[in-house]
Amino acid sequence: MPNDMANDNALLKAFSAMHVDGAPDWFGAVTAAGAETFETLGLPTNRTEAWKYTSLRGLGGLAFAAPSADLEPVEIPRDSVADIKGIEIVLVNGRLDESRSALDNLPVGLAITPLSKAMERDGGAVKHALQDESAIDGLPLAALSTAGITGGVLIEVARNADIAKPIHIISIGTAGDEPVAFAPRNVVWVGANAKATLVESHVGVGEGSYFSNSVTHVTVEDEAIFHHYKLQNEARSAYHVAMTHVTCGEKVIYDNFALSCGSKLARNEIRGKLDGSEILYAVNGVYMAAANQHLDNTTFIEHAKPNSQSREIYKGVLDENGRGVFQGKILVQRPAQKTDGYQMNRALLLSRKAEIDSKPELEIYADDVKCSHGATVGELDDNQLFYLKARGIAEHDARNMLIEAYLRDALEEIRMDSVAQAFGAKITDWLAERAKREDAAS
Amino acid sequence: MALLEIKNLHASLEEEDKEILKGIDLVIQPGEVHAIMGPNGSGKSTLSYVLAGRDGYEVTEGEVTFDGKDLLELEANERANEGVFLAFQYPVEIPGVPGMTFLREALNSKRKYHGEEELDAMQFLKLVREKAKALEMGDDMLKRAVNVGFSGGEKKRNEILQMAVLEPTLCVLDETDSGLDIDALKIVADGVNALRNENRGMLLITHYQRLLDYIQPDFVHVMAAGKIQRSGGKELALELEEKGYADFTGKAA
Ligand SMILES: Nc1ncnc2c1ncn2[C@@H]1O[C@H](COP(=O)(O)OP(=O)(O)OP(=O)(O)O)[C@@H](O)[C@H]1O
Ligand SMILES: [Mg+2]
Numbered sequence: 001m002p003n004d005m006a007n008d009n010a011l012l013k014a015f016s017a018m019h020v021d022g023a024p025d026w027f028g029a030v031t032a033a034g035a036e037t038f039e040t041l042g043l044p045t046n047r048t049e050a051w052k053y054t055s056l057r058g059l060g061g062l063a064f065a066a067p068s069a070d071l072e073p074v075e076i077p078r079d080s081v082a083d084i085k086g087i088e089i090v091l092v093n094g095r096l097d098e099s100r101s102a103l104d105n106l107p108v109g110l111a112i113t114p115l116s117k118a119m120e121r122d123g124g125a126v127k128h129a130l131q132d133e134s135a136i137d138g139l140p141l142a143a144l145s146t147a148g149i150t151g152g153v154l155i156e157v158a159r160n161a162d163i164a165k166p167i168h169i170i171s172i173g174t175a176g177d178e179p180v181a182f183a184p185r186n187v188v189w190v191g192a193n194a195k196a197t198l199v200e201s202h203v204g205v206g207e208g209s210y211f212s213n214s215v216t217h218v219t220v221e222d223e224a225i226f227h228h229y230k231l232q233n234e235a236r237s238a239y240h241v242a243m244t245h246v247t248c249g250e251k252v253i254y255d256n257f258a259l260s261c262g263s264k265l266a267r268n269e270i271r272g273k274l275d276g277s278e279i280l281y282a283v284n285g286v287y288m289a290a291a292n293q294h295l296d297n298t299t300f301i302e303h304a305k306p307n308s309q310s311r312e313i314y315k316g317v318l319d320e321n322g323r324g325v326f327q328g329k330i331l332v333q334r335p336a337q338k339t340d341g342y343q344m345n346r347a348l349l350l351s352r353k354a355e356i357d358s359k360p361e362l363e364i365y366a367d368d369v370k371c372s373h374g375a376t377v378g379e380l381d382d383n384q385l386f387y388l389k390a391r392g393i394a395e396h397d398a399r400n401m402l403i404e405a406y407l408r409d410a411l412e413e414i415r416m417d418s419v420a421q422a423f424g425a426k427i428t429d430w431l432a433e434r435a436k437r438e439d440a441a442s
Numbered sequence: 443m444a445l446l447e448i449k450n451l452h453a454s455l456e457e458e459d460k461e462i463l464k465g466i467d468l469v470i471q472p473g474e475v476h477a478i479m480g481p482n483g484s485g486k487s488t489l490s491y492v493l494a495g496r497d498g499y500e501v502t503e504g505e506v507t508f509d510g511k512d513l514l515e516l517e518a519n520e521r522a523n524e525g526v527f528l529a530f531q532y533p534v535e536i537p538g539v540p541g542m543t544f545l546r547e548a549l550n551s552k553r554k555y556h557g558e559e560e561l562d563a564m565q566f567l568k569l570v571r572e573k574a575k576a577l578e579m580g581d582d583m584l585k586r587a588v589n590v591g592f593s594g595g596e597k598k599r600n601e602i603l604q605m606a607v608l609e610p611t612l613c614v615l616d617e618t619d620s621g622l623d624i625d626a627l628k629i630v631a632d633g634v635n636a637l638r639n640e641n642r643g644m645l646l647i648t649h650y651q652r653l654l655d656y657i658q659p660d661f662v663h664v665m666a667a668g669k670i671q672r673s674g675g676k677e678l679a680l681e682l683e684e685k686g687y688a689d690f691t692g693k694a695a
Contacts, residue, residue: 382497387534387588390494391548391604392522392555401547405538405587 007060008043014181015148015213017066018094020116027119030130034146041140048140053325053357054267054296056141059239064181064211067093067150074174076100080203080262082231082422086168087112093173094150094182094212101153109161109194111154115185118154125189126154129217135245141267142243145183145213152185155198159191159221166197166227166419173238175208184214192221192249197416198228202242204235204262211239222249222276229419231426234262236293241267250276257414258285259423260295261430267296272310274301274336279308284413286315286423288430289322289354290437296325297345303336306366312343315410317403318354319434329361330371337366343373348380348406350399396438400431443510445643446470446493446612451504453492462488464668465504470612470643477646477654479679480665481687486647487531489665490616494528495521508612522548523555527610529601531617531647536588541600544588545570549607573606577633594621602633613637614645619653631656651683666690 016035020027043060044051071092089112090100096114103112118126129135136143157163171184190196202212212234220226234240240263248254258268270283287295301310316324326345347356358375380402388398407427414420446469453463462485470476478486492499493506495518506513513521536544550560561569574584577599589597598618605613615634619627634657638644646657654662654676662678663670664687671690672678 383534384536386496386518387530387536388544388548389518390496390522390528390530391544391608392519392551393544393547394519394551395517397547397551398519401539401544402536405536409538 004042004045004060008039010063011043011059011144011181012038012147014064014066015144015183018148018150018183020119020149020151022116023119026127026131031147031149033133034136034143037136037143038140038147041138041143044140050298050327053327053359054265054294058265059211062179062209064179066148067095067180067182071095071097072174074172074205076170076172077203077205080233081170081201082168082199082419083425084166084168084199084418084422086166086199089153089167089169091151091169091171091184093180093210094171094184096151096153107163107165109158110163110167110196111156112167113154113156115149115152115154115187118187124154125156125219126187129187132217135215135217139243141213141241142215145185145215145243148183149185150182152187155186155188157190157194157196159194161191161194161196163194163196166199166416168199168201171200171202171212171214172205173203173210173212173234174205175210176206177208179209179211181211181213184212186216188216188218190218190220190224190226193223194221195225196227197419198226199419200230202230202232202234202240202262204238206235207237209237209239210235213241214243216242216244218244218246220246220248220252220254223251224249225253227416228254228256229414229416229423230256230258230268231423232258232260232262232266232268233426234266236262236264238263239265242269244270246270246272248272248274248276248279248281251278252276253280255282255413255415256284257423258297259426260285260287260297261426264292265294267298269298271300272302273304274308274310275304277305277307281308282311282413284311284313284410286407286410286427287324288317288407288427289319289324290434291320291322294323294325296327298325298327299329301330301341303330303332303339303341305335306337306339308336309340310342313410313413314345315407316345316347316356317350317407318347318356319350321351321353323354324356326357326375327359327361328373329363330373332364332366332369332371334365337368339366339369339371341369341371345375347377348403349377350380350403396435400435404428404431444469444507445472445509447507449505451492451506452502453488453499454502456498456500461502462668463492466670468663468670470645472643473640474661475638475644475646475657475659476661476663477648477659477679478663478665479648479682481691484666485668486665487616490528490614490647493614494518494526519551523552525611527605527608527613529598529605529613529615529618531620533589533597533601535590537590539588541586541588542567542570542584545604545607548604552608570603570607574603576636577603577606578629579603595623595626598622599626599630602630606633606637611641612643612645614647616647617649618646619648619650627653628656651679654679664690
């Protein structure tokens with residue numbers, strides 16, 4: 001496939017062109033390893049099992065460039081960002097905007113350090129995360145991202161600290177006529193028995209096409225509680241590929257919720273290693289796709305020790321020719337007896353042209369476990385629709401009420417009210433957009 | 443002018459091409475209460491659905507005029523806004539849709555339809571609380587999602603609450619009495635009686651003569667095999683109670 005090769009090289013060049021100022025020597029080895037792994041694996045095609053339903057062919061046709069050396073002077077698009085009062089970190093095209101990021105005067109127990117500075121402090125969590133080969137092994141996009149890390153932060157929550165205010169990473173993508181590719185990298189370390197919340201808003205400014213290919217490393221030490229919420233509301237011309245690596249210690253509570261509604265093509269991949277007992281691990285989300293959107297949620301959960309619980313519920317709504325993909329795998333290692341795993345993907349198709357592919361998977365080596373998985377595809381319930389209409393509510397309002405109810409139900413999984421509210425507002429926005437489309441069509 | 447006039451109504455299931463209503467004739471004048479009784483499967487609910495505008499039925503013959511308008515031409519929501527109300531035999535649960543949001547949307551749809559101003563949340567709440575009180579429904583029931591977690595009897599009461607709020611001109615009650623305990627039956631009947639007036643017509647579908655002790659009908663009809671087989675006054679209900687439907691099912695069709 002000479003064409004594929006040419007595309008791979010062009011992509012790699014766009015990502016390799018970036019570097020982090022003032023990086024130590026070992027960092028060069030990390031990016032080189034990323035490039036090498038990507039070259040070996042190549043851009044995945046539908047023949048790659050893990051990318052069976054999500055084609056990145058569209059990427060090949062675009063000649064991406066690295067973002068300009070200077071930060072683009074963009075406003076934060078508040079309408080797109082999750083509306084919460086948080087400790088804000090702003091990235092523009094994958095580069096940290098220090099002037100708009102809260103790096104000082106942080107609550108006791110919280111430290112946020114630009115990635116480049118954190119690297120100089122050799123031997124810390126950053127080096128550990130970046131040198132972790134399993135973070136790129138067999139993962140072509142994570143490898144590509146590693147080859148061209150643009151910037152990011154190290155977030156450290158000290159042992160026993162309780163950070164009430166959510167930390168909010170706002171990643172803004174923006175491009176003119178020339179498509180731009182960038183690779184944000186954030187490393188999060190939550191100390192034992194600490195408690196914190198991270199919200200990510202991935203948004204775009206303008207109509208230009210960009211490709212955000214991020215990797216986030218999260219380590220949650222024993223008995224810590226970490227809430228991790230992500231809003232993917234990128235520009236509709238954007239590509240968004242995000243890998244999150246999570247490692248949990250003993251008795252950790254980790255709960256992740258991803259709301260995906262933006263971009264042309266997005267893949268939200270979360271790989272969790274439950275390296276302790278009595279962990280409560282949850283990855284949930286909602287995805288809402290309309291015309292020409294492709295939204296992929298891929299998760300991998302590894303139960304390595306006994307007695308932990310994982311919960312996973314994704315709910316999607318697919319309108320027009322929108323497409324959804326769900327791939328969820330639970331791996332239960334031999335020592336992980338008494339594992340309790342539950343996984344479910346529910347999709348609601350609102351149009352005959354909409355499509356969903358679900359692939360739940362269990363791989364179990366322990367003999368005393370409770371694991372279940374499932375997937376449902378449905379349409380709106382005729383009885384419910386008729387009941388609403390019989391009370392005078394017009395068809396399209398009735399439909400919107402039912403869709404809203406279906407989606408809002410998923411927000412119950414978010415443990416922080418202010419975030420549930422902010423995400424709920426995005427659902428309302430999406431439905432309003434949909435109502436506008438319908439009004440225009442009728 | 444009659445409030446409702448059904449002439450030779452034939453209706454089939456769209457999917458199975460099976461005729462269920464086989465020539466119904468019925469006239470309801472403003473202010474009248476009609477009761478329809480009849481064996482299971484005779485087509486009573488089907489008639490109520492065809493009147494309310496549910497999809498899935500094909501009217502093959504006949505016509506229905508409501509308030510001078512061709513009812514069959516209208517969408518279900520338009521019929522409701524014109525003043526047709528169906529209290530469902532099996533009220534539907536809608537998880538995630540708060541009952542109050544639903545009912546306010548319904549009332550405001552009707553108000554909009556008639557060019558009236560919509561009610562805000564406060565005005566609406568006041569109205570509903572007032573109506574709910576008469577039906578002995580507390581705030582906790584109002585707070586729940588539509589019919590979710592309601593007992594069978596509570597669901598029926600909730601139908602009457604909706605009816606009281608929407609103030610329709612034609613009330614079709616499909617077995618609203620089934621599943622009600624004696625006290626609830628009294629409360630619901632009082633609710634229905636409170637709505638009786640000279641402009642409003644009612645069609646009560648029921649299996650039990652007991653309901654008709656509380657809500658005195660002007661006419662009673664016996665429906666069997668998709669047709670009204672006999673009509674009479676209140677005494678017909680008593681006769682049915684005694685003799686059952688044997689007279690009708692035997693020689694029907
Ligand atoms: N969707 C459907 N599919 C198949 N058969 C149907 C459907 N709807 C109604 N029927 C049939 O039509 C007939 C009339 O049903 P309907 O529900 O109107 O009866 P009913 O008089 O209300 O009975 P009940 O007293 O038991 O409530 C029945 O034989 C029923 O099985
Ligand atoms: Mg019935």
